[in-house]
Amino acid sequence: MNRDDLAKRILDLLTEIAPDVEASSVIPGIDFRDQFDFDSMDTLNFAIALHRELGVEVPETDYSQLASLDKCVGYLESRVT
Amino acid sequence: MPSEFRLPALGADMDEGTIVEWHVEAGSRVKRGDVVAIVETDKGAIDVEIFEDGVVREIVVQPGTRVPVGTVLALLDTGGSPPAAETTAAGRGEAHTPSLAPAGEGAGGVHEVGLVPPPASSRVRISPAARKHARELGVEVESLHGTGPGGAVTLEDVEGAAKGASSPPPSPAEAGEGGGMRAAIAAAMSRSKREIPHYYLSTAVDVTATTEWLAVHNASVPVTGRLLFAALLVKALALTCRDNPGFSGYHRDGRYEESAAVHVGVAVALRGGGLVAPAIMDTADKPLAQLMDEFRALVSRARAGRLRASELAAPTIILTSLGEATVDAVFPIIQPPQVAIVGAGAVAARPWVVDGQVVPRQVLTLSLGADHRVTDGRLGAQFLAKLAQRLVDPGSL
Numbered sequence: 001m002n003r004d005d006l007a008k009r010i011l012d013l014l015t016e017i018a019p020d021v022e023a024s025s026v027i028p029g030i031d032f033r034d035q036f037d038f039d040s041m042d043t044l045n046f047a048i049a050l051h052r053e054l055g056v057e058v059p060e061t062d063y064s065q066l067a068s069l070d071k072c073v074g075y076l077e078s079r080v081t
Numbered sequence: 082m083p084s085e086f087r088l089p090a091l092g093a094d095m096d097e098g099t100i101v102e103w104h105v106e107a108g109s110r111v112k113r114g115d116v117v118a119i120v121e122t123d124k125g126a127i128d129v130e131i132f133e134d135g136v137v138r139e140i141v142v143q144p145g146t147r148v149p150v151g152t153v154l155a156l157l158d159t160g161g162s163p164p165a166a167e168t169t170a171a172g173r174g175e176a177h178t179p180s181l182a183p184a185g186e187g188a189g190g191v192h193e194v195g196l197v198p199p200p201a202s203s204r205v206r207i208s209p210a211a212r213k214h215a216r217e218l219g220v221e222v223e224s225l226h227g228t229g230p231g232g233a234v235t236l237e238d239v240e241g242a243a244k245g246a247s248s249p250p251p252s253p254a255e256a257g258e259g260g261g262m263r264a265a266i267a268a269a270m271s272r273s274k275r276e277i278p279h280y281y282l283s284t285a286v287d288v289t290a291t292t293e294w295l296a297v298h299n300a301s302v303p304v305t306g307r308l309l310f311a312a313l314l315v316k317a318l319a320l321t322c323r324d325n326p327g328f329s330g331y332h333r334d335g336r337y338e339e340s341a342a343v344h345v346g347v348a349v350a351l352r353g354g355g356l357v358a359p360a361i362m363d364t365a366d367k368p369l370a371q372l373m374d375e376f377r378a379l380v381s382r383a384r385a386g387r388l389r390a391s392e393l394a395a396p397t398i399i400l401t402s403l404g405e406a407t408v409d410a411v412f413p414i415i416q417p418p419q420v421a422i423v424g425a426g427a428v429a430a431r432p433w434v435v436d437g438q439v440v441p442r443q444v445l446t447l448s449l450g451a452d453h454r455v456t457d458g459r460l461g462a463q464f465l466a467k468l469a470q471r472l473v474d475p476g477s478l
Binding site for chain 1 (some may be wrong): 143296299300303305311351377380384
């Protein structure tokens, strides 16, 4: 999966777990928390979706690396086959 | 004689609803708790459950019809003895039930709930029911001018657009931030501050052991089995309520009634503004894993605008956890007819004295808003102390 495809996939998952967030409004470099009040429940749902759809199990200690779209892509790039 | 299934009220200010869809028809067998209809109110679409077992004899109110609260929507053959069935139906239709409805029957009694279900989306605010109807009628929801709460697109807007009629512009009151939901919150909180003599207590708790326990637990289970700190709080609160009467129940008609079951309502902030506080039913009886699953599902449905009538009517006490917003403490306002509410601030590293030394510890400030008509500060202090004890002993949860 190339970077763009991965980013699109992540956005799809993000809007699936947070249907009240619009994909086109997500700014890649800004933390989800600062953009749309992403909280610990959202983060957990996001981690569960990443595991289910991409097969990546993100430990709690790595949650900070899922904080924005850019960070997600960077973190997941080497982990997704 | 058949039992009557009536339109339940979800708040003092809810007086009408529109039947959007029936999930059952004449002859359908139903069990207590089944969602039988979707009803759109001026606060959003709500799944309405039935509160008796039986067979549907007749659908009385057809989809698209707007009716007042208390209207008989359907008739049900319950197989019970006629007088009992009649009494039950009548009792549930009254505005004041003489005693607390048992667990699961919250939708039947007219409990007052000021925190209301949200519109489905922050971009085009529209209930799932109205969206579905728009699809059926071939109406573009994006082009509609919503007249509902917060500019939400209502069934009437969809129908108006389908007929070629343009929706009237929203009134200033409706167009305000949060719209109808804001008005409902304002009404409930004003009533609370007017009628309930609140007292407030707070206590700072060293929860380092709990956060460490949680980290170990979450590292040892699959991602779907991870717990949130808030889930521990919910369980600790439910168990504390069970052991300490005076905080979980309803004050109605001049007297307090303790609820036999503890249904902790969790305040969920909505990204589009406003909040709802649906209940995790029978909170004290559920193992943590199950409680966490239900908590997760509840928050998702709250944000998608698909709550059940019973969940909104049921809370016997509410937990408001503003920890994520990094405030130190909350001074929470009771949701009538409840008599207490618990707030949790941020869990954060603070200087703390242990054995005469100042050391960094993970500290959380718990607070309690309680009703002086029911309890005094001493009982409230005991309640908070017991809650703190539970919370720092996660093995007991």
